[in-house]
Amino acid sequence: MTRTRSGAARAAVAGVGVALLLTACSGDPDDGSATSTSSTAASAPTSAPSLSDFPALPAQRAEPLPDTVSCAYPSDGRPAAKPVQPPRAEAVPTTDTDVTVATTQGDIGLALRGELSPCTVGSFLSLASQGYFDDTDCHRLTTDPTLSVLQCGDPTATGTGGPGYEFANEFPTDQYAAGDPQAQNPMIYPRGTLAMANAGPGTNGSQFFLVYGDSILPPQYTVFGTIDETGLATLDEIAAAGVDGGGPDGPPAAPTTLTAVRTD
Template identity: 65%
Template sequence: MPSNEQRRAAAKRKLERQLANRAERARRRKQLTIAGSVLGVVVAVAAVTGVYFLTKGEDNQNSASETKDASLSAAAPPAAKAKPELVDCTYRDGAKPADKPVQKPSKAQGIPTTGGDAKVSVSMDTNQGPIGLTLNNAESPCTVNSFVSLASQNYFDGTDCHRMTADETLKVLQCGDPTGTGMGGPGYEFDNEYPTDQYAEGDPSSQVPIDYKRGTLAMANAGPGTNGSQFFIVYGDSQLPPQYTIFGTVDENSMATLDKIAQIGQDNSNGPGDGKPNAPVTIQSVQLD
């Protein structure tokens, strides 16, 4: 039977392990690059160099109870407030030139958000199978306008989806970078839209994770107002702060393509549960239906 001294020593070792695990999880919750190759770089530098970030949840060493608690703590996305029937968009020059020849959207004024223009149907063909998208003009018209413009200029054609995460709270496939490094973009940037625009500036709740549901299509960024061409598809329910513009959904029938890619896994090249897809994913074309 262990003595009191032995019990105290065991308790001390257990506490030290718990503290170490908490510190490691806190470190992993910090922002990391989409490319995963420059961990720890500050956002100010990222905005200049074009490095894109996502906020990662708890690491995959969490216990079942900790993972359950993290999921329960994420709120549903806020209801979107109605936008005007026509909106004007601003596309600013980025910190670095385009990594593939492309122009800013030719139309930036009077973008419609209602009626037959509220939804835009798009077909994205990949070497792994088709992915049908429905873009939401009613909630994120400037993002949709940019995506459609890039697609019409064949910007996405021949580009690889360079990152996939397989964490309990972050399951995404990252695409839209012609360099395949996580640092590429179209040479222009624009502001966040839904759900970021549902929060007042400085509202602390804008940093609290919300649910990004399976099938969500959203933008990656290097901080507020730095959206470009990189986007991610959520293949499994995830939790992120509402700092990533949601601009559409993947059609239900197309989730089979994402599930196939996810099942093959990723190479952990950016760390546990984060790397390049084991099955290379190349976008062959993106066309309006």
Template identity: 55%
Template structure:
């Protein structure tokens, strides 16, 4: 699980929660859930925190929206998850929120490239190398605007305020996600599953303004840990 490419983000897979193909979790912990999301354990990439595979009902909720609040030491970041855009992703994210997977974690990556400005979070180890111990399929966006002056015609604009999943390649979503602080140019390889409310954008602007922590080898980095740590004390449903 590594970073994305030239204009890519680091990702990590997450933990897992078991279930039979319908409603409540059970004591049985399968390697792959039986519903349409097919959450799959990743033994070679164990969970940063113990968590079973998410519920995977045959009829994954695909309508409506859900509010999630990230309470951070830099300010609140309220999110709106959109089930219609990415039902399996929303199902997983809400599961991890409910299981307190994101509580007491650090956002490990801030970027300040001209075409990529995001804050990345979701790894309890704070390294960008771990996740929930499971992966699941992409639910890629089809409605993003083409990037201007792109000779390949492949890149798209992930607009400011977008909430999306980081990954390590096709169908490797886990727990890591990124928050787009300014319009960013990427191939449409990252699942979009919601948006950031105005209060959250104000918090993100403050975080971005503090910059990226310098290192001995790079006194003015464009990619790295935020200069001021961004710690999620709690993630909870509702605002």
């Protein structure tokens, strides 16, 4: 999934055979802070890909992180969709945290994995504590067989909003050396994955996507948590209602608003 950057930030989330436009502060799947330039989506292959053709996303880092890390959250040069302060950048813990995202369609429980992507988790928790996600609509549902995601985290519900800062990709992108062509090879982001939308490396902001069906993407979208069974049941109901106006990609027909994010 890739995101565009300009005043109308759009993220082209390209799986293998489907292009998903996701917006974010800066990052591929929409994170809510992107401005829009133009992004190009991968061309559809001549034959539909099969999930069995792709490797699974790794479950863990090759080497564990220390107990705390330093992060960087520089300005992205755009106004925040809601007034917020950047997260703490020093002594960020690499611990896991459980949260519940309350929505108008039901609760979605998340296990935020600080041992994988601590800077992403730190940003998400900071935004949640400031009420950034409260009363915001999930603006994009994709129901393609190879890309099944719900995208949220943009207070403007346009795919262009973000927190006014951006940060680097973490797991699994950082498991590859710079310039390694393997980092562009699609793999399976399994059902139950929580990941960041972006418009390219280092452009993560506030938009994130929830994977309710195994999806094919290059390892360029930071994974920072998993979705519990209750949350997956909620997502299945949203997906079953389809996309507003029909088709495989667009606003969910079952309007889904995040009402609060609570730490469990």
